[in-house]
Amino acid sequence: MPLALQALLPDELARVCNIDVTDARRIVSTVHRTGGLPARSPATIRRAALDAARAAGHVPTIQIETRAASAIDPFVKYAFRLPDGAVIETVRIPLEHPGRFSVCVSSQVGCALACAFCATGRMGLGRNLEAWEIVEQVRRVREELAHDPPTNLAAAGIRPRVHGVLFQGMGEPMANIERVIHAIRVMSEPSALAIDMRNITVCTSGLPTGIRTLLREVPAVRLGVSLGSARPGRRRALMPIEGAHPLEEVLAAAGEHARATGRSPMFAYTLLAGQNDADEDAAALADLCLAFATAHGQRPRLSLIPYNAIADGTTPDPFQPSTRLEAFRAVLLGRGVGTIVRYSGGGDVGAACGQLARPLERGVRGRSSARPSEAPER
Known part of the structure; x- marks a missing residue:
């Protein structure tokens, strides 16, 4: 079976083809520039x-x-059809600096972890994406930016570029960690996509082995952890992975990452009305963040995310957005924990946090019934 050339690093291509590495770099560059x-x-x-x-x-x-x-807002959602007929979704995110964008990529077709507030979790797991399929999401978005830049940028003479990558699209990246890491290496290769690893963030619902593998293989990459709740019983109801990997175990791995890299992890917390937005929830979350900082020497960056509707026309929405955002933040701040509120753009086109989902088609469903404890940690 022929190799996907956009997933090869120059030294790999040189070795496979028995060619000079200089030629290999130029070939890799051509592939990523022209497709x-x-x-x-x-x-x-x-x-x-x-x-x-x-x-x-x-x-x-x-x-x-x-x-x-x-x-x-300037968010754009893409649905990409893969060679086997499966469809994944990718989001182009505008950054504060004009002309800079981040790409939120998918790492799997569907997801096995079944987080209750995520539309992708309703799909089940189809399959892991290959490294080239991850890389190609970024390359295609970059290609479109180059050929058809947003009107406001073109008028201002600004050349847009992909500045960063966020692994928070469809799927659990740590459950496909080998391919995710290889894709990251290709994305950061100067002759390929040339994206600084420090501008790449990998988010997880809680697979400790994957976090440790990420640290060992690509320590410059940022880490994000979805919390759901700081109270174990409530977290398990929202995120079944808690039953296989308790949050304490996940945070221990995140702490190893923080100590080794000197970089604070991002903790993401989606506020759900009547589920995890009470004062006692905020107090438990504050205690968790402070304990992490004491134990590991890095205070996490806490990001609060308003809930985005995931009703699909046949299944009703399981939650409602919280009306207690400011009260919740006040409790956290009163305990010495600052927060940011993440803006989830593209809600009108289903591009906001938690909304990415496509129905699985025949032939790509694979392990759709996998339980969280069965999710591979490679």
Whole structure:
């Protein structure tokens, strides 16, 4: 089976094809700039090297099935169809600096962890994405930015670029950790997508082995942890992974990451009316953050996320947004814990936090009935 060339690093391509690494870098650069191999060898690449690359691999792609631009903010959601017919969703996120964007990528078709406040969790798990399918999400978004930049940027003469990547789309990244790490290495390769690893964040619902693997293999990458609740019983009701990997175990791994890297983890907390937004919930969350800082020497960056509706027309919405955001923040602040409120853009096109979901199609369902304890930690 031919190799997907956009998932190869230059040294890997040089080794596979028995070519000079300089030629390999130029071939990798061409693949990521153009989405393919040239019909004829350019002056900068030896013909024998290009022929060897063409013989060893190909450049598959993912097709844009739909592109939905929000009418209320500059977020854009893409539905990409994969070669086997599965569809994943990806979000282009505008950053504060004009012309800079982050791409929220999917790492799996569906998800096995079944978090109650996440639309993807209703899908079950279809399959893991290959490294090239993860990389290609970013490359396709970058390609569109280059060819069809937002009107306001084009008018101002600003050249847009992908500045960062967020692994918080469909799927649990730590359950596909080997491919996620390889994709990160390709994304950060200067001759490929050239995205600084420090601008890549990998978020998890709570797989400690994956956190430790991330630390060992790509320590420059930022870590995010979804909490759900600081109270174990309530967290288990919202996030079944708590039964297999209690939050205490997850935070111990996150603490190892914080101590080794000197970087604070991001703790994400989705506020749900009547579920995890009471004063006692805020007090428990404050105690958790303070205890983490004491134990590991890094105070986590706490991000509160308003709940985004996930009703799909056939299944009713299980929760309502909290009306206690400011009261909740006041309790936290009173205990010495500051917060930020994450803006979840693109809600009108289903691009906001927790809303990414596509029905699984025949032939790609795979392990859709997997329980959280069965999610692979590779």
